[in-house]
Amino acid sequence: MRYFIEISYKGTHYFGWQRQPDAISVQEVLEQALSTLLRKEVKVMGAGRTDAGVHAKQLYAHFDFDTIEDSSALVFRLNSFLPKDVSVKTIFQVAEDAHARFHACEREYEYIVTLGKDPFSEGFSHQLHHKPDVALMNTAAALLLEYKDFQCFSRSNTDVKTYFCIVKTAYWRLEDNQLIFTIAADRFLRNMVRAIVGTLLDVGFQKTTLDEFRTIIEGKNRVNAGASAPAKGLFLTKVLYPEEIFKV
Numbered sequence: 567m568r569y570f571i572e573i574s575y576k577g578t579h580y581f582g583w584q585r586q587p588d589a590i591s592v593q594e595v596l597e598q599a600l601s602t603l604l605r606k607e608v609k610v611m612g613a614g615r616t617d618a619g620v621h622a623k624q625l626y627a628h629f630d631f632d633t634i635e636d637s638s639a640l641v642f643r644l645n646s647f648l649p650k651d652v653s654v655k656t657i658f659q660v661a662e663d664a665h666a667r668f669h670a671c672e673r674e675y676e677y678i679v680t681l682g683k684d685p686f687s688e689g690f691s692h693q694l695h696h697k698p699d700v701a702l703m704n705t706a707a708a709l710l711l712e713y714k715d716f717q718c719f720s721r722s723n724t725d726v727k728t729y730f731c732i733v734k735t736a737y738w739r740l741e742d743n744q745l746i747f748t749i750a751a752d753r754f755l756r757n758m759v760r761a762i763v764g765t766l767l768d769v770g771f772q773k774t775t776l777d778e779f780r781t782i783i784e785g786k787n788r789v790n791a792g793a794s795a796p797a798k799g800l801f802l803t804k805v806l807y808p809e810e811i812f813k814v
Contacts, residue, residue, distance in 0.1 A: 571654060573655065582616055611628050612627040620802070624805060672751070675800060677763045679693075692799035699771075706779045710736045720756060721757040724755060724756045731752060760796075761792070
């Protein structure tokens with residue numbers, strides 16, 4: 567039987583989601599916990615591959631197991647067994663061919679920028695001492711919806727078949743002393759959100775004009791885009807799936 571597991575984690579002490587040969591990852595920690603409690607080797611496939619230091623408020627993964635009699639009890643045992651910075655929310659059965667990565671139809675990220683020094687947001691936001699032009703950044707963010715090829719925001723030497731992504735939402739909002747960038751798309755390239763944020767901040771600080779922002783996207787060259795924003799401010803917040811995969 568195939569199961570989906572919904573988790574959240576603080577990515578500070580992990581080298582991303584994906585299992586690494588010489589570094590600790592969220593996938594490794596979760597697989598070890600499941601294998602120990604289910605007394606059988608369990609491999610999980612995640613909906614995405616967050617980079618080192620990136621957090622997740624919601625991420626789904628799938629795994630196969632004969633039968634789980636009491637999923638609520640397993641969730642409780644997993645949360646008792648896992649480190650404090652990884653949490654399991656739910657486990658539920660899905661269609662046999664349901665795939666956490668390939669069936670995901672939309673992913674949403676938030677990037678948090680704190681304006682000024684704030685010890686309570688340290689580790690969870692990028693702190694800036696000057697406020698950028700938010701209206702200008704929102705004008706630039708809206709341009710993302712006009713394009714599909716985002717090679718300029720992809721990490722170099724990434725092994726992908728296409729750089730096409732359909733961006734559905736991209737905007738900044740100000741809440742108290744925090745600037746929050748929300749972006750949703752059908753898929754994301756490696757480092758894409760952090761590269762977009764860094765480039766939009768360049769627009770906000772008037773280092774890059776709106777015309778130059780367009781030229782960066784159309785040029786398809788990562789060198790021309792802004793520096794990537796720090797990983798600690800990035801959160802995977804939502805993953806959506808078609809209803810049919812939940813029909814068992």
